[in-house]
Amino acid sequence: MSQNKRTIDFGFSEVPLEEKVKKVKGVFDSVADKYDIMNDVMSMGIHRLWKRHTIELSGIRPGQSVLDLAGGTGDLTKAFAKRVGQSGRVVLADINESMVRVGRDRLINQGIAGNVDYTITNAEALAFPDNTFDLATIAFGLRNVTNKDKALEELYRVLKPGGQLMVLEFSKVTQPLLSKAYDFYSFNILPKMGKLIADDEASYQYLAESIRMHPDQETLKQMMLDAGFDKAEYLNMSEGIVALHRGWKY
Amino acid sequence: MPNPQNANSQHATGLMSLTAAKLLETLLNEAIRLDAQHGAAFKALPECAIQLHLKDVQVNFYLVCTDYGISVQNALKGEADACIQTELAELVALHRTGQLNNAQLSGDDALATQFIQALANLDIDWEEHLSHYTGDLIAFKVGQAARSFAHAKETAKQQAADTLKEYLQFELNALPTKDQVMRFTDEVNRLQEQTDAIAERIEQLLNKRPHKADA
Numbered sequence: 001m002s003q004n005k006r007t008i009d010f011g012f013s014e015v016p017l018e019e020k021v022k023k024v025k026g027v028f029d030s031v032a033d034k035y036d037i038m039n040d041v042m043s044m045g046i047h048r049l050w051k052r053h054t055i056e057l058s059g060i061r062p063g064q065s066v067l068d069l070a071g072g073t074g075d076l077t078k079a080f081a082k083r084v085g086q087s088g089r090v091v092l093a094d095i096n097e098s099m100v101r102v103g104r105d106r107l108i109n110q111g112i113a114g115n116v117d118y119t120i121t122n123a124e125a126l127a128f129p130d131n132t133f134d135l136a137t138i139a140f141g142l143r144n145v146t147n148k149d150k151a152l153e154e155l156y157r158v159l160k161p162g163g164q165l166m167v168l169e170f171s172k173v174t175q176p177l178l179s180k181a182y183d184f185y186s187f188n189i190l191p192k193m194g195k196l197i198a199d200d201e202a203s204y205q206y207l208a209e210s211i212r213m214h215p216d217q218e219t220l221k222q223m224m225l226d227a228g229f230d231k232a233e234y235l236n237m238s239e240g241i242v243a244l245h246r247g248w249k250y
Numbered sequence: 251m252p253n254p255q256n257a258n259s260q261h262a263t264g265l266m267s268l269t270a271a272k273l274l275e276t277l278l279n280e281a282i283r284l285d286a287q288h289g290a291a292f293k294a295l296p297e298c299a300i301q302l303h304l305k306d307v308q309v310n311f312y313l314v315c316t317d318y319g320i321s322v323q324n325a326l327k328g329e330a331d332a333c334i335q336t337e338l339a340e341l342v343a344l345h346r347t348g349q350l351n352n353a354q355l356s357g358d359d360a361l362a363t364q365f366i367q368a369l370a371n372l373d374i375d376w377e378e379h380l381s382h383y384t385g386d387l388i389a390f391k392v393g394q395a396a397r398s399f400a401h402a403k404e405t406a407k408q409q410a411a412d413t414l415k416e417y418l419q420f421e422l423n424a425l426p427t428k429d430q431v432m433r434f435t436d437e438v439n440r441l442q443e444q445t446d447a448i449a450e451r452i453e454q455l456l457n458k459r460p461h462k463a464d465a
Contacts, residue, residue, distance in 0.1 A: 056268060056271065059327035062298060082321050
C-alpha cells in the first residue's frame with residue numbers, strides 16, 4: 001500500500017498517483033470488446049460460478065436497490081436486475097466509459113431495461129447520496145482503484161443501514177502447490193492468451209501483476225473494518241484464487 | 251413465520267446447491283417459455299419471493315418472481331412472502347395431479363396457492379415446439395411414437411400387475427382374493443356382533459342372579 005506516497009503501484013511498476021486512473025482506463029479501453037470472452041478463457045468459465053455464488057449470497061429480493069460498482073460488462077447487473085424487478089433499481093457504475101457502453105448495449109439486447117441505470121463514476125467519489133443502496137458490489141474492480149480506503153469509505157457511505165457490501169476479487173492462494181501453478185499460469189500463459197485473443201499482451205500482464213499487488217484476505221477485511229463497516233468477513237473460493245469479502249453497515 | 255428453517259437465511263452455499271438452484275431456474279424458465287400461454291399465470295403474480303422447502307431432501311429454494319421470470323437462489327435477505335413445504339415426488343407429480351395435497355403453506359397463503367396453480371397449469375405442447383426444428387410430419391410421428399410408448403408402458407404395467415396378482419392368489423394361494431377378504435371381514439364382523447350379544451346376555455344373567463346376602 002503506497003496510497004500516502006506520490007507514486008502508486010500499477011501492476012509491479014510504480015506510477016505517479018494521478019496517472020493510475022488513466023493507465024487503468026487505457027487497459028480497460030483496450031480489452032472492453034473482448035472482456036467477456038477473455039474472462040471465460042482465462043478462468044475456464046469458473047468466473048461464472050464465482051459470480052453466481054456472490055449473487056446467491058447477496059440474498060437480494062424484489063424492490064431493493066443495488067449498486068454494481070466497476071460493473072463492467074454487466075454480468076452481475078443482469079442477475080440483480082432480474083431479481084429486484086421493476087420495483088427495484090440497479091445502478092451499473094464504472095469509471096470506464098467503454099466498459100459501460102459495452103455493458104449497456106449487451107443488457108439492452110438481452111431485454112434488461114427499465115430498472116437499470118448506467119453511470120460513469122469514480123469509486124473514490126461516488127455520485128450518490130448517503131444511505132441509498134441495500135447492496136453494493138464491486139467484482140474484480142477494487143484492485144484497480146487508486147485509493148482503496150477512500151473507495152471503501154464511499155461504499156459504506158452510500159449503503160443504507162442494514163446494507164451489505166460484497167467485494168469479489170482475486171486474492172491470495174492458500175494452497176502452496178496450487179499457488180506455484182497459478183503463478184506460472186498468470187505470468188507465462190495468461191499474457192500470451194491475451195495476445196492471442198485480444199491482441200493485447202501488456203494489458204493482461206498488468207492484470208496478472210495487479211492481482212499480486214492486491215491486499216490479501218485478512219488485510220482487505222481489516223481495511224473494510226477501518227473504513228467503518230460494523231462487521232466484515234470473507235469466503236475463499238477455489239482455494240483463495242478469489243475471495244468474496246462481505247461487509248455490513250448497521 | 252414463512253421460513254421453517256431460520257428467519258434470515260443468508261448461509262454459505264455449496265457447489266451442489268448452486269447447481270441445483272441454477273438447474274431449477276433453467277427448468278422453470280424454459281417451461282414458462284414453452285408454455286402455450288407463455289406463463290401468463292406467472293406474470294399475474296406480484297413481484298415476490300417464495301420459499302420452496304422440500305421436506306424429504308431437506309432443501310430450501312427461494313423463488314424470486316419478477317417480470318423477467320423466476321430466479322432461484324439458496325438465500326434470501328429477510329423472510330419470504332410465502333412458504334410452500336412439500337416433498338420432491340409430490341412436486342414432480344404436480345403437473346399430473348394438479349395439486350399439492352400434502353403441502354403446508356404459510357405466510358401469504360393466497361400467493362402460495364396462486365403460484366402452485368400457475369405451476370400446475372403449465373401446458374407444453376412438445377409436438378408444436380419440436381415441429382419448429384423437424385417439420386410437422388416428423389414432429390407428429392415422434393409425438394405419436396411417444397404416445398404409443400406411454401400407452402404400451404401403461405398396458406404392460408397393468409398386465410404385469412394382473413399376472414402377478416393371479417399367480418399369488420390362484421397358483422401359490424399365497425394371497426386371498428378380494429371376495430375372500432370381504433367374506434372373511436363379514437364373518438369377523440358377524441362374530442363380533444354375536445360375541446357382543448352373548449356378553450350382553452351374560453351381563454343381564456349376572457344382574458338377575460340373587461346376591462348371597464339376600465339369600
